[in-house]
Amino acid sequence: xxxxxxxxxxxxxxxxxxxxxxxxxxxxxxxxxxxxxxxxxxxxxxxxxxxxxxxxxxxxxxxxxxxxxxxxxxxxxxxxxxxxxxxxxxxxxxxxxxxxxxxxxxxxxxxxxxxxxxxxxxxxxxxxxxxxxxxxxxxxxxxxxxxxxxxx
Numbered sequence: 220x221x222x223x224x225x226x227x228x229x230x231x232x233x234x235x236x237x238x239x240x241x242x243x244x245x246x247x248x249x250x251x252x253x254x255x256x257x258x259x260x261x262x263x264x265x266x267x268x269x270x271x272x273x274x275x276x277x278x279x280x281x282x283x284x285x286x287x288x289x290x291x292x293x294x295x296x297x298x299x300x301x302x303x304x305x306x307x308x309x310x311x312x313x314x315x316x317x318x319x320x321x322x323x324x325x326x327x328x329x330x331x332x333x334x335x336x337x338x339x340x341x342x343x344x345x346x347x348x349x350x351x352x353x354x355x356x357x358x359x360x361x362x363x364x365x366x367x368x369x370x371x
Contacts, residue, residue: 224294224295224317224318224319224324224366225254225255225258225292225293225294225295225317225318225324226292226293226294226295226298226313226314226315226316226317226318226366227247227290227291227292227313227314227315227318228283228290228291228292228293228298228302228303228308228311228312228313228314229289229290229291229311229312229313229314230310230311230312231310231311231312233289233290233314235289235290235314235315236314236315236316237314237315237316237318242268242289243266243267243268244267244268244269245268245269245289245290246268246269246271246287246288246289246290247259247263247268247269247270247271247288247289247290247291247292248271248272248273248278248279248282248283248288248290248291248292249270249271249272249273249279249291249292249293250272250273250274250275250276250279250293251272251273251274253293254323254324255292255293255294256270256272257323258292258318258320258323258324259292262320271288276293276297276301279291279293280302280307280308283311284307290314292318295313295317295366296364298313299313299364299365299366303365304365313366317366330343
């Protein structure tokens with residue numbers, strides 16, 4: 220399991236982080252049609268944050284690096300792998316903790332199993348619990364991610 224977290228990406232020199240409400244007048248880039256766009260429009264736009272919607276993530280990064288927006292708001296994994304770990308993202312960081320909103324982002328990501336696969340479900344749940352208890356999960360996650368992929 221891993222959480223489907225949304226994060227702000229900002230310049231390393233920036234102090235912007237959720238709640239962005241304290242950042243009236245700032246501009247945040249989001250991908251059109253995403254839960255991040257909905258969240259920004261519902262929670263931040265009414266507080267004076269300009270939500271700028273883009274058709275592609277590359278356009279967001281372009282405007283972020285050019286200083287036309289103050290932050291990008293997107294999926295945590297995509298931000299880490301697609302920008303922060305790339306040469307173009309070297310001067311950027313996550314701005315604060317993941318934004319949580321069960322209504323929009325859910326409680327995490329799951330794996331689909333057939334309803335009658337009780338034995339398999341129990342075996343997987345047991346294996347994940349054992350891996351979390353003995354530190355194996357954390358060790359493996361740290362090898363690939365620089366954030367808490369489990370979400371808590």
